[in-house]
Amino acid sequence: MEARHLRYAVALAEHGHFGRAAGELGIAQPPLSKQIADLEREVGARLFDRTRQGVFPTAAGEAFLVRARRALEEIAAATVDAGRAARGETGRLRLGFIASALLDPLPGVLSRFGRERPDVRLELHEMATSRSSLALVAGELDVAITLGSPRGAGVEHLVSVPIGRDHVIAVVNTAHPYAGQLSVSADQLRRQPLIVSAGEDEPSVVAALRTLLGTDSSVLGGAIVARDVHTIIGLAASGVGVGLGPSRMRAVPRPGVRFCEVTPRTPLPDLVLSFAARDHSPVLRAFLDVIRANCPDVGAALNDRIGSHT
Amino acid sequence: MEARHLRYAVALAEHGHFGRAAGELGIAQPPLSKQIADLEREVGARLFDRTRQGVFPTAAGEAFLVRARRALEEIAAATVDAGRAARGETGRLRLGFIASALLDPLPGVLSRFGRERPDVRLELHEMATSRSSLALVAGELDVAITLGSPRGAGVEHLVSVPIGRDHVIAVVNTAHPYAGQLSVSADQLRRQPLIVSAGEDEPSVVAALRTLLGTDSSVLGGAIVARDVHTIIGLAASGVGVGLGPSRMRAVPRPGVRFCEVTPRTPLPDLVLSFAARDHSPVLRAFLDVIRANCPDVGAALNDRIGSHT
């Protein structure tokens, strides 16, 4: 049985007249008669009663037509749905990201993406760089934002683009002597109780701090350890010490604290966006477009790797 | 788009391999490649990724396949449903009947029909003979059980078959003097307070009673009037008089009453089953088969008018 048979049966039921139904279908009457006859033979039951008053579905015909109309609706919807999926208007995007990405690029990116693609299901998974790398290679994520490029087996199949530079800054209570300074020096920091974070991704931050404060790790050894940047800021606000963290901390609005640059300027690993090189999903493309629009500094780098979606 | 395209796309998705999918479909590989290419052109989106590892649906392909599978299910169900409807296994039967038919033929007929055709929706409408006639002609009923043949315009398009003879019997309290008699005479009845019914269909009953009791209607004029046979029996049980009604009353199990024949035997109009002459609905046929099986006396009459369904 072909969709044609369904279309013809539905048209015949609607017009109750072979000639008019055929005209509406853009064919002549004899082919319609034949197709309906073939259909009735295949189904094994008479579907229409031909009377002088018109053509009416039998009980079997009524039952058939219910299904036929539904099938035709599904077929029409198939093309529509496929088109929407192909344009990236529907679908799913699984995003892995480090917690600190929630401070700066993600709020703008996610709200914009959600506005542009309301029917795309966003799956957000906060995870460390190492896990993002594994999940991307395993196909469990579509895109990831990590601290530094993904590492490990299979990363050669990934495209990675830096989307944000970062460096160490300090955060202090507004009443703290350093609060008025434009920047604080490493020497000044060495004389203060310090607050640093201890997330899974923090080895790189700790390494940066070692570079800043010198190999004498005794200062760091005595530091207060916080689980995330919000805790660092909270502790700094309460005055127990000087917080050290990524410059992205500035994005957290918090009265009672002040942020200071640190000299010498101490770079942290770039925030990196990665995805499978062979993934040409239109939803991913749309997401990359939003990244490009929201992170103007890295637009060029992205353009080098992939073409624009639009 | 044709159903073929859906079948091919689904098979390709299941096998992930053009050659094997084609084999499963009973065609060669090149035609499958062409049909899929045609489909992708018509949909306006690539539906499958051809990789060295196999053929996999794209996001658009996944969206398409969901709809395609549903459409194919509907198409398969269309044939099944039409077949079931054609065999009278599903559908609807609108039955009009006079109340007294509920006493005798209907309980057996309905329970048997309900057992044989559990998926047929039975619509039962108690109505007078005149209304059944109109509804049958108007196509608002499929079949009717009436007292006497339907009357009025359009009855020539109906087939009517008597399915049960009937005559007047009496019902009395077990303590009543007549309770021991095999039959009561018209004379005896004339000396008793009588209980008769007054339904819409009762003119014919009243006419029969006039025949029985003589044109002296004063006896009937003083009778107690009940709305239905159950009330007649109830009143007779309470001893207020002698009930007169159709012999079908015997079907009502009721302690405390006894039924007696009446002499002379006074016929009532036959119970008649009618349906539209041009109605060949399999559900109706099945119903007629049940009537034939449950009313052995009238089997021959029915057979004269319509062929057996089986």
Added chain:
DNA sequence: CGTGGCGATATCTTTGAGGTATCGCCAACG
């Protein structure tokens, strides 16, 4: 550097969808 597996392409064959002409049937009408 073959070699084999896979999908795409080219070309031919054949099925069957659709067109035209006509028939048979019945209701309505002169």
Added chain:
DNA sequence: CGTTGGCGATACCTCAAAGATATCGCCACG
């Protein structure tokens, strides 16, 4: 009571396209 006209079915033809066969191009793999 024959005629006519409308409708669906039938007969026959045409041609588009589904499918078969042969072959190509490509890449992974030995």
